[in-house]
Amino acid sequence: MEINRRNFLRSAAIGTVGMAAIPEILSASMPTIKKKQKGILSSLKTGAVILFQGDSITDAGRERMKQQSNLAGSFGAGYAFLAASRLLCENPEKDFSIFNRGISGNKVYQLAERWQRDCFDLNPAVLSILIGVNDFWHKLDGKYDGTVEKYEQDYKQLLTLTRKMLPEIKLVIGEPFAVPETSAVNEKWFPDFDGYRAVAKKLAEEFEAEFIPYQTIFNEAVLRAPAKYWTGDGVHPSMAGCALMAEAWLKAVK
Amino acid sequence: MEINRRNFLRSAAIGTVGMAAIPEILSASMPTIKKKQKGILSSLKTGAVILFQGDSITDAGRERMKQQSNLAGSFGAGYAFLAASRLLCENPEKDFSIFNRGISGNKVYQLAERWQRDCFDLNPAVLSILIGVNDFWHKLDGKYDGTVEKYEQDYKQLLTLTRKMLPEIKLVIGEPFAVPETSAVNEKWFPDFDGYRAVAKKLAEEFEAEFIPYQTIFNEAVLRAPAKYWTGDGVHPSMAGCALMAEAWLKAVK
Numbered sequence: 001m002e003i004n005r006r007n008f009l010r011s012a013a014i015g016t017v018g019m020a021a022i023p024e025i026l027s028a029s030m031p032t033i034k035k036k037q038k039g040i041l042s043s044l045k046t047g048a049v050i051l052f053q054g055d056s057i058t059d060a061g062r063e064r065m066k067q068q069s070n071l072a073g074s075f076g077a078g079y080a081f082l083a084a085s086r087l088l089c090e091n092p093e094k095d096f097s098i099f100n101r102g103i104s105g106n107k108v109y110q111l112a113e114r115w116q117r118d119c120f121d122l123n124p125a126v127l128s129i130l131i132g133v134n135d136f137w138h139k140l141d142g143k144y145d146g147t148v149e150k151y152e153q154d155y156k157q158l159l160t161l162t163r164k165m166l167p168e169i170k171l172v173i174g175e176p177f178a179v180p181e182t183s184a185v186n187e188k189w190f191p192d193f194d195g196y197r198a199v200a201k202k203l204a205e206e207f208e209a210e211f212i213p214y215q216t217i218f219n220e221a222v223l224r225a226p227a228k229y230w231t232g233d234g235v236h237p238s239m240a241g242c243a244l245m246a247e248a249w250l251k252a253v254k
Numbered sequence: 255m256e257i258n259r260r261n262f263l264r265s266a267a268i269g270t271v272g273m274a275a276i277p278e279i280l281s282a283s284m285p286t287i288k289k290k291q292k293g294i295l296s297s298l299k300t301g302a303v304i305l306f307q308g309d310s311i312t313d314a315g316r317e318r319m320k321q322q323s324n325l326a327g328s329f330g331a332g333y334a335f336l337a338a339s340r341l342l343c344e345n346p347e348k349d350f351s352i353f354n355r356g357i358s359g360n361k362v363y364q365l366a367e368r369w370q371r372d373c374f375d376l377n378p379a380v381l382s383i384l385i386g387v388n389d390f391w392h393k394l395d396g397k398y399d400g401t402v403e404k405y406e407q408d409y410k411q412l413l414t415l416t417r418k419m420l421p422e423i424k425l426v427i428g429e430p431f432a433v434p435e436t437s438a439v440n441e442k443w444f445p446d447f448d449g450y451r452a453v454a455k456k457l458a459e460e461f462e463a464e465f466i467p468y469q470t471i472f473n474e475a476v477l478r479a480p481a482k483y484w485t486g487d488g489v490h491p492s493m494a495g496c497a498l499m500a501e502a503w504l505k506a507v508k
Binding site: 071073243 | 339
């Protein structure tokens, strides 16, 4: 685990306050990522559909009645709203339709149950998925009996079906993350949780998805402010954490 | 009014699609603004309080029970959430406390009624106000009988009191805006509405506030996509419009 490394680096990093935090954090955590799909954004046609999928981190309190594209209420107040708003603002000529269909508490098998309605029916050109923390967390607190093997199997099945149904789709896979020294994430999470992160990374490579290393990004962020500044419970990002995720997402698709 | 100028420029601007929209729009609409307070952001102490105030555009569906600082739910999904999230992410060492206390439907006199609780009690180092569209709109639809003179008088009184109570406060005043060729804004709004914009600008100069020319910004934006792309009803910004406002706000305070 990164705890020792982080504490060591935090002491070493005291001199960095006042520097531009976002570019610094992202250049430290994202430059080594091999881009599978150069410039997803520039490959998109006018009117392309972009879909955010996941659990509560993506859901972010969105209303689920209308579920419209490009509508603030339908996005909630999280990283998806931040990233989508910027995409729409920066690319007015593209006339993108961007949807958020994350649902709180979802594990990967629950995405599969609603995949026709909440993915295929929208015919997305880009699909961004962030899923996995509940596959582990709900097991830890006795609400679920899935294993990391089931997570991998379910996730692989979902991606295989997605590639079959939408052969041209551009995939973005976010690394599940858990930040220690917060209200919900403690030493019980590790090293088991790292297995879920590894699965997401492995599947991103296998399915030629753009991978966003959120765990690495948060590990860098906690060198600049306490963990709770970025995420109170270690799972759900604060406003600062949401903005950091959105910047990483935008960097990944550009 | 800008309608004729805009239609003319829209035709002339067809060649601009695909360019980076945000910097282009902002450099066209904001560079002539004389900065009254060089680098508001860099002047702030650690732990400084930043307060967003206004009407529904600022409120953006926030929950009003907890009204906490730096909390997504307490911000709603609008320009204040976008700007504040970025500020918090980019300045982790500053440990800012950022509040949103905009309330839907508010006119300037209604800010005054709740100013002790929703401004002075928070002791802000920065106060950002966007108010005025309802002072005009509610008059137009018969729900209010205030005039542009009353708007000026009320606004000036509010700012005078604010300067008296908080002599060191940094002020940011947003230009009220109304975008034609949308569902709610039509020719009946002009030229009368322009008087409210002029008052906000005049008071910004008088009180040495940073002025954000949102009307000019939206006038530039509609050269790049139809008005409804930026704001469906001409008053409430879309996600793209919110992002544009947030970028302008950040540019103004940096």
